Amino acid sequence: MVEAVKHGSDNPPSVTERDALSPFLPRSAPSANESPDRIIERTREAIEAARAGGNPIAEAAASSDLCVMLREAGRLNEAIEAGYLALELSNRENAFSEKTQALLALSGCYLHIGNPRTAFSYLAEAESTARRYGSRDEIAEVLLSQSASFGRVRNPEKALEYALLVKGEFGNDLSDIRRSSMCNNIAASLNDLGRYAESLPYVDEGLASLTDPGQELSRAFLLGNKAVALSHAGEIDSVLAIVRQVEELAERHGRQILVAGLMEELGVSYFKLGHSEQARVCLERAKAVAESLSLKNIVRTVCKHLAQVYEELGLPEEAGRDAQDCLDYRRGVVK
Incomplete structure (x- = not known):
């Protein structure tokens, strides 16, 4: 979903928007063979190595990834601490890409603990930073994060607005993973608006864009939205099969x-x-x-x-x- 906290429907946030959590997925894709605890440990090692090597920008980037991983493990206090370290380092070094990532990671934490005011404040700062200093891809990521975040606070109209903004401004330039997130957020918003039949083509488009076996988490988000749409079409067996797939992916990745x-x-x-x-x-x-x-x-x-x-x-x-x-x-x- 997308933007602010205006007209809130009673629908829950769609699976897609939980990627409001766009910073939401760590930039370094973890191996399916590693446990979440091992991935966190390895990321902490990367932070220490960057610190020992006098590379604060690398330390900031790894700290943002750690923030996301800890948040998804439910260790929210530690996650916020890592996010603030990333923000402090990136501000000190004028590392604007890393600053954008730190702000996105922190916004996800504050959404998780039920503080949308702070979350959207960080998202606004992330958009300002990306538009002034970032690439088109970074701007698209921030807009998708806003879409997801509005979905999180049950504002499907704004969620859809931001996702369609990405489609209109950046649709032809998106990487496969960004395109899948865009399709996911559109499908999630349409589901929340009760437009289930309209959401399915976006799910299929998003799934078709995922050609890398390492993109399983993005696939899980899309499948979740497909299950919701199909539940309204009475396709119970298909829904159950999708639920099993999502459960397997969630277990495999600790999500x-x-x-x-x-x-x-x-x-x-x-x-x-x-x-x-x-x-x-x-x-x-x-x-x-x-x-x-x-x-x-x-x-x-x-x-x-x-x-x-x-x-x-x-x-x-x-x-x-x-x-x-x-x-x-x-x-x-x-x-």
């Missing part, structure tokens, strides 16, 4: 946030279709995964939807509990 996002979206989709029991199963799993990763913003929205589902199922005690949990997360009572 359980993909599972949380997809389960939330499918839960809301099934509830709209009147399948309350299926909705309950999906949303309960989304909540459990999001809680395990300390993803407070996702937990909050899932609790809101679960309260509605429990009410529909005639479970007032559970509905009241999750409504209170949603309120507590919104007020910041839950640490």
Whole structure:
């Protein structure tokens, strides 16, 4: 999804937008054979090597990657610390590309902890920096991050606006991975707007652009949006097959946030279709995964939807509990 926090729908953020998390994926693609902990350890080693070699720009770049990895592992305090180190180093060295990446990484952290004001402040600074000093590819990345972030705060209109802006201004110049992100964000926004049939061609275009076996995470985001669209077409077997694929990719890459996002979206989709029991199963799993990763913003929205589902199922005690949990997360009572 895309931009600010205006007209918010009750739809959850689509799988695509969770790439609002565009800085969201580390720039150095990890090997599927490495555990997330090993990748984090290796990135810390790269930071130490850059520091020992007197290369603050390389240290800043690696620190931004570490910020993203730690955030996806649910280690948010450490992630923010790494992001601020990257920002400090890039400011000191006037390293504008690294500064843009640090700002994007930090914005993702603040979205995860439910602080969109700070997140969008960093995104605005990232856009200003990229437009003044960056390449067209960097500008497109920032705009896609804004699209994803607006999706995260459930503003599909602005999310779609930013993704289509990228398509119009940069569509012919995008790398395969950027094109897949653009298609993903468009498809996610269309899903959130209830335009499911329109989203599927963008999913297919995005998948077709992914020819490298190392692009599995981008494939998982697109598949998640395809599952949501197909759930509204009643293609249950296809949805289940996609869920299994996303689960395998999430496990392989240590990105359980993909599972949380997809389960939330499918839960809301099934509830709209009147399948309350299926909705309950999906949303309960989304909540459990999001809680395990300390993803407070996702937990909050899932609790809101679960309260509605429990009410529909005639479970007032559970509905009241999750409504209170949603309120507590919104007020910041839950640490």
